[in-house]
Amino acid sequence: MTDRGTTERVLALLGLLQRRRVCTGPELAERLGVTARTVRRDVDRLRALGYPVHASQGVGGGYQLGAGQDLPPLVLDDEEAIATAVALLAGAGGAVAGAGDAALRALTKLDRVLPARLRHEVRALAGSVESFGDGGRPLVDPAVLMTLARACRDQVEAAFGYPSSGTVNERRVEPYRLVASDRRWYLLAYDLDRTDWRTFRVDRMSGVAARTARFRPREAPDAATYVQESVASRVYRHQARFVVHAPAATVREQIPASAALVRERDADSCEVLSGAASLDFVLLHMALLGHDFEAVNPPELRERCQVLAARLRAAGSALA
Structure with missing residues (x-):
C-alpha cells in the first residue's frame, strides 16, 4: 500500500516531468531528496497509473513524459487547480464565445474534487476576471451558475426570486438543465407550484439557493429544444x-x-x-x-x- 508521503512524492515527480522535456535520474533524485533507486520505483508507479514515462540512456538521456493513447488521471497542484477553475468561471460567465456550456460542464467536474480550502480563493480571483465584446450579453454571476449546476447534478430542489407582472415571486423548482444560448443562460426546471416545466433566465434570478430536499428525476423534454422554443416563440x-x-x-x-x-x-x-x-x-x-x-x-x-x-x-x- 502506498503511504501519503509516497503519494505526494510521486505527484511531485509527475510535476517535474511535466515541466521539463527530459530529466536525468540524478537531477530528479536531488530535487526530491531521495535515491536514484527510489526515483526508478516512483517512475514505475506512474507507469502503472497510465502515464507514459520513457527512459533513455547515454548523453542527453533521462526520463521523459510522453503522449499516450489514453488520457491518464489529471493531477493539478493548488495553483494549477485555482487557475483552471478561474479560467472555467470566466468561460462559463460568457467571456469565451461559444465555450460557456462546455466550461460549465468541466467546472462541475472540477468542483467534485476541488478542496474546500481552495474555494474561497477561486471566488476571490473570479471577481477580478472581466470580459468585453459580449454583444450586450447580460452579466451572470458564475457563483449562481455553479449553484444551479450543482443542484442539477445532485438532484436537489432550488429556490430563487423571479420577476413576474412587476413583482418578484419566490419560485421553487426541480432544476433539470442549464442551457446556454448565443446571448443568455437559461434554466429548464419543473416548477413545483405551477406543476409544469418552465424556462427561467438566469440573469433575472435573485437569491438563488439550493435546498436540501432531493427529488426523483421526471421524464423531461429535450432541454435545448424546449428552451429554444420558449425563447423564440412561447414568451x-x-x-x-x-x-x-x-x-x-x-x-x-x-x-x-x-x-x-x-x-x-x-x-x-x-x-x-x-x-x-x-x-x-x-x-x-x-x-x-x-x-x-x-x-x-x-x-x-x-x-x-x-x-x-x-x-x-x-x-x-x-x-x-
Whole structure:
C-alpha cells in the first residue's frame, strides 16, 4: 500500500516531468531528496497509473513524459487547480464565445474534487476576471451558475426570486438543465407550484439557493429544444410559423438561435417558428431574409401579408 508521503512524492515527480522535456535520474533524485533507486520505483508507479514515462540512456538521456493513447488521471497542484477553475468561471460567465456550456460542464467536474480550502480563493480571483465584446450579453454571476449546476447534478430542489407582472415571486423548482444560448443562460426546471416545466433566465434570478430536499428525476423534454422554443416563440404574444424555400443551414446563419427555431423539411426548404409582439414585425423580418416563403399560421398572418403588400405597393407608386 502506498503511504501519503509516497503519494505526494510521486505527484511531485509527475510535476517535474511535466515541466521539463527530459530529466536525468540524478537531477530528479536531488530535487526530491531521495535515491536514484527510489526515483526508478516512483517512475514505475506512474507507469502503472497510465502515464507514459520513457527512459533513455547515454548523453542527453533521462526520463521523459510522453503522449499516450489514453488520457491518464489529471493531477493539478493548488495553483494549477485555482487557475483552471478561474479560467472555467470566466468561460462559463460568457467571456469565451461559444465555450460557456462546455466550461460549465468541466467546472462541475472540477468542483467534485476541488478542496474546500481552495474555494474561497477561486471566488476571490473570479471577481477580478472581466470580459468585453459580449454583444450586450447580460452579466451572470458564475457563483449562481455553479449553484444551479450543482443542484442539477445532485438532484436537489432550488429556490430563487423571479420577476413576474412587476413583482418578484419566490419560485421553487426541480432544476433539470442549464442551457446556454448565443446571448443568455437559461434554466429548464419543473416548477413545483405551477406543476409544469418552465424556462427561467438566469440573469433575472435573485437569491438563488439550493435546498436540501432531493427529488426523483421526471421524464423531461429535450432541454435545448424546449428552451429554444420558449425563447423564440412561447414568451411572445404571437407565435408564427413559416415555410421558407431555402436550406435550413442557410436560414440558421441568418437568424439567431434565440430569435427562431429552424427545422429542416428537405434539402431546399425549412420550417421557421418565431414569435413577436407584432405579426407585422415578424413578417417584415421574414421578408428581409431574401427567400420565398409562405405564412402557415396563425390565419391572420395571411391578412397581414395582404395589408403590408398593399402598403408597400402604395409607397412605391408614390415615389414613381
